[in-house]
Amino acid sequence: MKKRNFLINAFLKKCPRCQEGNLFTAPFEFSKPVAMPEQCPICKQKYEPEPGFYYGAMFLSYIFSGFFFLGIMGILLIVFKMSINPAMGVLLIVAAITYFFFLRMSRSIWINLLVKYDPKSKEKQETQSFGY
Numbered sequence: 001m002k003k004r005n006f007l008i009n010a011f012l013k014k015c016p017r018c019q020e021g022n023l024f025t026a027p028f029e030f031s032k033p034v035a036m037p038e039q040c041p042i043c044k045q046k047y048e049p050e051p052g053f054y055y056g057a058m059f060l061s062y063i064f065s066g067f068f069f070l071g072i073m074g075i076l077l078i079v080f081k082m083s084i085n086p087a088m089g090v091l092l093i094v095a096a097i098t099y100f101f102f103l104r105m106s107r108s109i110w111i112n113l114l115v116k117y118d119p120k121s122k123e124k125q126e127t128q129s130f131g132y
């Protein structure tokens with residue numbers, strides 16, 4: 001299999017090491033929005049290599065959602081000429097809808113930034129915290 005760009009791989013929410021295993025447990029549950037298996041079902045890459053690994057993902061999520069919401073506000077105020085209070089209402093609804101998307105996406109991008117792709121990871125199948 002050919003190596004995928006890490007951003008595409010992050011968007012698909014796949015394991016960064018083998019690019020095949022899913023990062024999140026399949027049926028989405030509102031009580032566990034970021035439920036991840038302990039390790040990749042295919043290459044045994046640990047999904048939480050160290051305690052507090054996803055602390056940095058919080059900043060990613062903050063940056064992405066910040067600019068996204070700024071853009072939404074700009075469109076509502078400038079293009080649709082809404083006043084500030086109804087625009088804020090629309091923004092709150094958009095924020096509620098996209099909340100879980102940003103939460104999962106930031107975790108996925110974070111682990112994809114820090115763990116390297118390894119084409120031989122499927123044969124090796126040993127537990128590794130980082131891909132090196």
Ligand SMILES: [Zn+2]
Pocket residue numbers: 015016017018019020021040041042043044045
């Ligand atoms: Zn994997």
